[in-house]
Amino acid sequence: MTAFNDSTSTNAPRSPELSGAAGPFVEPKSGSESALQAVQIKRHFQIGNRELGVLFGVDMDLAPGEKLGLVGASGAGKSTLLHSLGLLDRPSSGKIRIEGIDAWALSPLDRARLRNHRIGFVFQMYHLLPELSAVENVILPGMIDPAGFLGLGGRKRRRELTEKASELLHSFGLGDRLKHRPSQLSGGEKQRVSIARALILDPPILIADEPTGNLDSATGQSILDIIFAEQERRLLSLLLVTHDGNVAERCDRVLHMVDGLMQSSESVAAEDAARVALEANEA
Amino acid sequence: MFRSFLSWRYLTQRRTNLIGIGGIFVAVSALILILSIMTGFLNEARSSIRGSLSDILVQPIQLERENGDRRLIPPSPDRLLAVIQADPRVDAASTHLVWPGIITQEGNNADRAIAFLGNSQMNDLPMVQIVGIDFEQEFSATNFREALSRAPTVDKGGRPRGRHVDNIDDPFALPASYKPESPKRLPVVLIGEQLFSRLGLRQGEVVQVATIIPQSDNNADALPTNNKKFVVGGTFRSGENEMDLERIYVELDPLQILIGDAREYSEILIRLKDYDADGIAFRDDLRHSVALMALVRGFTSEVKTWEEFRASLLGAIENERTLMAIMLSLVLVVAGFCIFAILSMMVTEKRRDIGILTAIGATPRGIMATFLLVAFWDALIGTILGAGAGVWAAYKIDPIERWLSDALGVQIFNREVYLFDHIPADVDPTAVALIVAGTFLCTLLFAALPAWSAARTDPIEALRYE
Ligand SMILES: Nc1ncnc2c1ncn2[C@@H]1O[C@H](COP(=O)(O)OP(=O)(O)OP(=O)(O)O)[C@@H](O)[C@H]1O
Ligand SMILES: [Mg+2]
Numbered sequence: 029m030t031a032f033n034d035s036t037s038t039n040a041p042r043s044p045e046l047s048g049a050a051g052p053f054v055e056p057k058s059g060s061e062s063a064l065q066a067v068q069i070k071r072h073f074q075i076g077n078r079e080l081g082v083l084f085g086v087d088m089d090l091a092p093g094e095k096l097g098l099v100g101a102s103g104a105g106k107s108t109l110l111h112s113l114g115l116l117d118r119p120s121s122g123k124i125r126i127e128g129i130d131a132w133a134l135s136p137l138d139r140a141r142l143r144n145h146r147i148g149f150v151f152q153m154y155h156l157l158p159e160l161s162a163v164e165n166v167i168l169p170g171m172i173d174p175a176g177f178l179g180l181g182g183r184k185r186r187r188e189l190t191e192k193a194s195e196l197l198h199s200f201g202l203g204d205r206l207k208h209r210p211s212q213l214s215g216g217e218k219q220r221v222s223i224a225r226a227l228i229l230d231p232p233i234l235i236a237d238e239p240t241g242n243l244d245s246a247t248g249q250s251i252l253d254i255i256f257a258e259q260e261r262r263l264l265s266l267l268l269v270t271h272d273g274n275v276a277e278r279c280d281r282v283l284h285m286v287d288g289l290m291q292s293s294e295s296v297a298a299e300d301a302a303r304v305a306l307e308a309n310e311a
Numbered sequence: 312m313f314r315s316f317l318s319w320r321y322l323t324q325r326r327t328n329l330i331g332i333g334g335i336f337v338a339v340s341a342l343i344l345i346l347s348i349m350t351g352f353l354n355e356a357r358s359s360i361r362g363s364l365s366d367i368l369v370q371p372i373q374l375e376r377e378n379g380d381r382r383l384i385p386p387s388p389d390r391l392l393a394v395i396q397a398d399p400r401v402d403a404a405s406t407h408l409v410w411p412g413i414i415t416q417e418g419n420n421a422d423r424a425i426a427f428l429g430n431s432q433m434n435d436l437p438m439v440q441i442v443g444i445d446f447e448q449e450f451s452a453t454n455f456r457e458a459l460s461r462a463p464t465v466d467k468g469g470r471p472r473g474r475h476v477d478n479i480d481d482p483f484a485l486p487a488s489y490k491p492e493s494p495k496r497l498p499v500v501l502i503g504e505q506l507f508s509r510l511g512l513r514q515g516e517v518v519q520v521a522t523i524i525p526q527s528d529n530n531a532d533a534l535p536t537n538n539k540k541f542v543v544g545g546t547f548r549s550g551e552n553e554m555d556l557e558r559i560y561v562e563l564d565p566l567q568i569l570i571g572d573a574r575e576y577s578e579i580l581i582r583l584k585d586y587d588a589d590g591i592a593f594r595d596d597l598r599h600s601v602a603l604m605a606l607v608r609g610f611t612s613e614v615k616t617w618e619e620f621r622a623s624l625l626g627a628i629e630n631e632r633t634l635m636a637i638m639l640s641l642v643l644v645v646a647g648f649c650i651f652a653i654l655s656m657m658v659t660e661k662r663r664d665i666g667i668l669t670a671i672g673a674t675p676r677g678i679m680a681t682f683l684l685v686a687f688w689d690a691l692i693g694t695i696l697g698a699g700a701g702v703w704a705a706y707k708i709d710p711i712e713r714w715l716s717d718a719l720g721v722q723i724f725n726r727e728v729y730l731f732d733h734i735p736a737d738v739d740p741t742a743v744a745l746i747v748a749g750t751f752l753c754t755l756l757f758a759a760l761p762a763w764s765a766a767r768t769d770p771i772e773a774l775r776y777e
Binding site for chain 1: 320324666667673675677771
């Protein structure tokens with residue numbers, strides 16, 4: 029919160045036409061008009077015979093092409109929410125809709141397909157496979173066809189994917205690192221590989237959980253530049269968890285999470301109003 | 312397709328997999344090699360158990376008496392032989408007169424030797440089975456000719472244990488090395504090479520053969536004995552140790568003289584044209600017809616196939632083979648455990664990868680398949696290399712053994728003990744196929760548990776794990 033208050037207006041939204049389009053989304057949207065929607069998500073963990081509540085009925089809505097920031101203190105439950113949204117962790121109750129589809133009601137295979145094709149996930153810890161080279165890590169989602177049969181038509185597909193991955197890594201400035209193993213890459217380079225992996229199948233939704241959390245600020249900036257540039261280029265629906273107020277500034281909209289609940293939209297609106305007033309004063 | 316791609320990568324990047332491949336390799340190659348040698352030994356044993364036997368054996372019980380002193384069975388084999396030879400399935404038949412006896416060298420007192428008969432301390436007394444034959448019949452009905460012409464084994468000093476007869480076409484002719492001491496013409500005896508070498512006999516030497524003569528008089532107080540001189544004509548090597556140690560062959564006439572014309576024959580050996588096809592049917596027919604004609608007493612035990620005759624030994628061999636296979640299969644279980652341990656380790660080590668794969672869209676089934684594939688590659692490489700090495704070693708076991716013996720300075724395979732001049736090894740393709748299939752099954756079975764636990768890994772737990 030303090031970081032957010034420290035923020036200045038230097039990082040204004042970069043795509044006025046998109047932010048303009050995203051502007052009206054104040055009320056939660058329903059149906060296929062939203063890319064990613066959480067309805068009354070609750071999550072508690074069973075620890076021994078004690079029940080630990082983490083999420084207490086979270087509502088959230090990400091419009092197509094929207095850049096949504098999510099901030100909150102450590103332990104507020106941001107990652108837990110993202111895992112539910114990314115179909116990695118089944119919520120105790122509530123619904124996740126991906127492009128209007130109730131994702132946790134699907135079969136495991138269909139859910140795997142959604143994870144594979146519709147959602148790109150970027151982790152704070154990069155999470156690359158150490159045995160694979162950069163380019164192999166990037167093509168991995170393309171090699172997973174949950175319904176596919178072993179290796180059929182694989183060679184051609186793999187060549188196409190490798191070409192596409194190389195291009196992507198080139199455009200991220202990793203043209204000379206294609207064959208490197210993750211252990212031979214710096215943190216920033218690893219995160220760029222992991223962004224390329226998230227985008228290789230052109231998913232409409234990108235979820236990033238503190239992608240700059242392990243990086244120094246300059247490297248972090250370059251990572252964010254890539255994420256926002258790709259968002260703009262691909263009109264991604266972006267959900268970005270961050271601790272950094274400057275980052276939040278670059279989003280169309282910012283949600284605040286406190287102790288497993290979204291801060292009420294009124295208070296957010298009030299803060300927005302305050303910020304607008306501040307900007308107006310400065311202007 | 313990420314499954315094969317990734318599993319292959321895991322396989323090549325993880326050193327521990329070499330242990331798994333190595334384990335399977337050793338298990339498969341050892342299993343094939345040992346089973347081949349075992350099969351070779353057993354086959355060799357089987358053929359030596361058959362030894363001097365023909366296909367079908369008729370052994371009438373001749374001492375049965377009924378209605379006072381009347382013998383039920385005709386003492387002459389002629390009628391029986393006529394029945395047998397009339398059958399178109401018969402190739403040849405040979406009459407044997409078999410009698411127990413003792414062989415001693417000249418100068419030793421045969422009577423004294425007989426006095427020790429019942430003394431268990433005298434276990435080096437050369438008790439022998441005297442077999443009276445017509446050699447031409449014997450040559451056509453059994454493999455006696457081969458036994459006579461087979462190269463003798465050599466003892467530690469490199470000397471041959473046996474000595475071929477001068478003329479294989481007339482084995483009972485007096486050898487050229489015989490120096491007659493008296494004008495009386497002596498009959499010739501053919502001696503098993505083991506017995507020959509144990510007694511230190513020479514070709515052309517004169518030996519005494521002593522025996523007991525049966526009495527028709529039940530009241531006889533002592534068993535009359537008889538002995539006769541024979542000239543050693545040469546040796547035979549049947550391949551069966553016991554046979555070569557306990558058997559001597561003579562012609563029918565001198566044996567009948569030796570036993571006082573008590574008996575004309577004791578068994579008939581029959582060689583069939585196609586034993587595998589006709590053996591059982593011929594046996595049954597023969598049982599039937601000889602019983603009808605009262606040529607034998609009609610006990611089924613009197614007409615047998617050679618396999619029935621040696622049933623207990625052959626059964627023991629089969630049993631041994633099965634037992635060996637079961638015991639050796641434990642090696643496969645060990646290899647399976649090896650894979651289990653390695654894969655379990657890998658699944659634990661790769662928890663994070665499993666979470667990542669789930670996050671980018673892999674299904675639990677796909678993850679399970681990935682780890683099963685690692686085991687599959689292990690099994691594939693291990694069995695191919697293992698089967699190749701095992702078969703190769705089985706074919707090259709002799710040079711390998713010789714090289715190893717030289718290198719280690721100990722004799723691994725004692726050719727003296729086994730009476731084989733080579734290590735027998737028969738590669739059975741079915742056995743190899745079974746071993747390979749068994750290895751795959753075993754490996755995948757043991758891999759299933761860790762692969763299943765990988766599939767059940769909670770991706771979030773795996774990703775939080777640092
Ligand atoms: N599998 C779990 N078992 C038990 N407790 C859990 C589990 N996962 C999360 N928690 C708890 O839920 C709470 C929220 O965790 P979460 O990782 O969502 O926070 P966060 O907002 O992402 O924090 P940070 O900013 O530090 O990443 C924490 O108190 C954590 O201990
Ligand atoms: Mg977190």
